[in-house]
């Protein structure tokens with residue numbers, strides 16, 4: 001069971017888009033996949049066509065120990081893909097768990113209780129901020145996919161992730177490793193190509209071969225609550241997302 005988090009402390013960097021579409025591709029290729037939504041916006045569920053508003057119990061109850069994994073996990077319209085849903089109730093978690101010494105380990109412990117043979121992949125969709133929830137995600141994941149929108153602030157976001165990992169490694173003696181850095185929202189401009197070159201220098205092994213270009217079909221798919229493979233399977237965006245998923249699958253967890 002590979003535990004992979006899609007993380008970048010910036011919003012709008014395609015974390016959710018990559019998480020749900022990589023999950024859908026892996027499920028279509030015969031892997032059993034869980035998407036754990038850890039964002040109060042509940043976009044992972046929405047992107048998979050699950051109405052998460054008012055849903056109960058959610059991952060929030062799991063983190064608080066009020067519900068068991070089996071009570072929270074749900075099927076999705078995508079065969080082979082299950083969901084731990086989130087919605088805005090999750091925003092209360094940092095305050096509710098503030099006094100608990102184990103507050104940053106709740107997700108790790110909850111996932112450790114899932115039988116190891118139930119899923120091939122657990123993909124965690126992280127929130128766009130540094131918070132107790134992000135801390136839970138970093139402690140629960142073994143691998144990270146870091147999507148980087150090719151704007152001029154992109155490299156700052158990467159530097160912050162690398163800093164967080166170094167801090168975690170210093171504190172705990174372990175931290176997840178970066179499996180893939182994925183250039184996203186690419187449009188051919190001189191700036192985007194310069195940032196891409198810097199990423200290639202900084203992450204020579206981790207940078208994905210495929211680049212997710214800007215594509216209106218990818219945006220539309222999310223707003224229709226569908227994966228790109230359902231909405232526009234022949235589009236360039238579907239091709240890029242499939243390549244990125246295949247690249248993650250072929251890189252072993254070691």
Ligand SMILES: Nc1ncnc2c1ncn2[C@@H]1O[C@H](COP(=O)(O)OP(=O)(O)O)[C@@H](O)[C@H]1O
Pocket residue numbers: 010011012013014015016017018043128185212213214215216218219220222223237
């Ligand atoms: N390749 C793309 N081309 C155009 N729009 C995209 C693309 N990928 C994602 N989007 C859109 O950008 C917005 C932010 O993407 P999202 O994956 O939700 O980012 P995050 O989870 O990092 O905040 C969404 O509206 C999404 O539909």
Ligand SMILES: [Mg+2]
Pocket residue numbers: 015016017039043125126
């Ligand atoms: Mg998101």
